[in-house]
Amino acid sequence: MNKFKYYFILLLAGVAIVSCNKSDDDDDTVAVPLRDYTVQYNADNDSIIKYLKNNYITVTNSPGTQQDQDVVISKLVAGDGHVSIWDQQDYLLTTRDVYNDDITYKVYYLILREGTGQNPVNTDKVVAAYKGNLLNGTVFDSSAGGIPGKFLLWPYDQAGADGSFTVIDGWSEIFPKFKTGTATTGTDGVITYNDFGAGVMFLPSGLAYYESAKTDIPAYSPLVFSFKLYDLQRLDHDSDGVYDYQEDINNDGYLYDFTDKVRYPNFPETLIDDTDGDGNADFVDFDDDGDGFTTRFELTKPTGATFSGLSSYYPYDPILDNPNTPNTDESEIWGIPRRPTGALADPTKEESATNSKAFLPEDYTDPARLRMHLDKTYPIKKQ
Structure with missing residues (x-):
């Protein structure tokens, strides 16, 4: 009996020591260094190009229905007769150069339909529907029931008072390349959109969530979004009586708050819209001409x-x-x-x-x- 008590006490002591060591390990949290943006972009770009060359796209063309311009992306199978997104000729696969994180990203996007209305600038609010997936095909999010939502293209970290959502940087860069459509309200109050812009954007992780893992989105994940641009709302961020899009001095369709040195450490002068040269873009400047x-x-x-x-x-x-x-x-x-x-x-x-x-x-x-x-x-x- 005494021997049993002795071993029992040793067992408890051992458990206590292990527990203490585990607690000590938890306290010594090792900070994982942020990956280099250039290295990660090069890896993401290689993965995106591989994805474009190994998958094909199917688009539903049914004007006047909720399914119009719905997209399905599937993996190529040898001998199935399908043509890759990279090689197909039905839809224009193009790129946009985007300065962010002190590098220039080449962002691939498909134009399924340009649209017939107005182009938003990258600080407007848009009404859009979307579906997002990883490069392995996992769908991580989509418009609930196909119902469009409102999205503030800028600022990136603020939601709108009307329930509009914020977006990742890549959305703000690609949506201005498309136009809105036309809206018809039926007697039942249901709005039907036609001739709207529709496309697919292939975003490197630096223009998405980068090191921040989200539900169903691992850290450093390139993302694919198919989207439909239904409508827009013009905004006046400095409340000076001039809409943002009217303060786009160089008429390139984009406005940037280049005081954001985290995103734009060395902002290109050719992209600046600053009439008086005071270091504040016109769309956030109360005295545009100084x-x-x-x-x-x-x-x-x-x-x-x-x-x-x-x-x-x-x-x-x-x-x-x-x-x-x-x-x-x-x-x-x-x-x-x-x-x-x-x-x-x-x-x-x-x-x-x-x-x-x-x-x-x-x-x-x-x-x-x-x-x-x-x-x-x-x-x-x-x-």
Whole structure:
């Protein structure tokens, strides 16, 4: 009996020692270093190209139905007669160069249908349906019941107050290459979309979740998304009265907050939309031309003058009346004007803040005009 007690005590002591050692190991958490972005991108790109060469695509073409432009991607089987995504000629397989993480990604995407409406910029909100899968074919997510959702293309880490979702960087880069469609609302209130843009994007992990594993998505996973772009909402992120897409100075369809040095350590100058060169992109700058007057102030219609429209501010361009509000006339025949080019109030004196020129009709309508919120020389400051 005494010997039994002795061995029993030794057993308990051994368990205690093992338990303590295990606890000590847990406390010594080893931080796994982040993979090099360039090395990981090269591996991802090789995997994506292999995927494109070893799989084929089937697209449902049934306009007016929920299944229109549905996509199935399947693995090639020798002798089955199918042609790889890489070699097929039915849909354009193209690429977009994307600067992020201080490298330039080449992102492959398929254009199933370009669409007939408007292109979003990469800071707009879009209405879209999608399906996502890994390169091994595992589907990790899709639009619930095929019902489209609302997605904020920027900023990346903020959800919208209306329940819209945030997106990964790759979505913001590819959606602007497509156009929206047309919408018809039936008597039952159901909206049917036609002629919408549809495509497939093949994203390296650096433009997806990279080291952050998600449910059913391992870390460092390239992702495939088929998508349908139904509609969009234009946004004005700095609330200066000018929509983001109208602040795309270089007209490339993209706007970037290049103060984000984590994503953009050495941002290419050719992609910058910054009128006054103050280091803030116009779409997040309250004073676009740096003249000391806020953009909202410069867009304010002067008091005492008669202008069309209900707003106290000039629209970017003239706008038509909204046919859905027959009792209200929202039409604006004037857009944001340029510096006035008419006669001086007092021709015997030089132009000044108290002796301004008169606005002519073409100052509000000339397509080539330099709108005054982008003109550092106007308004003229008092001496």
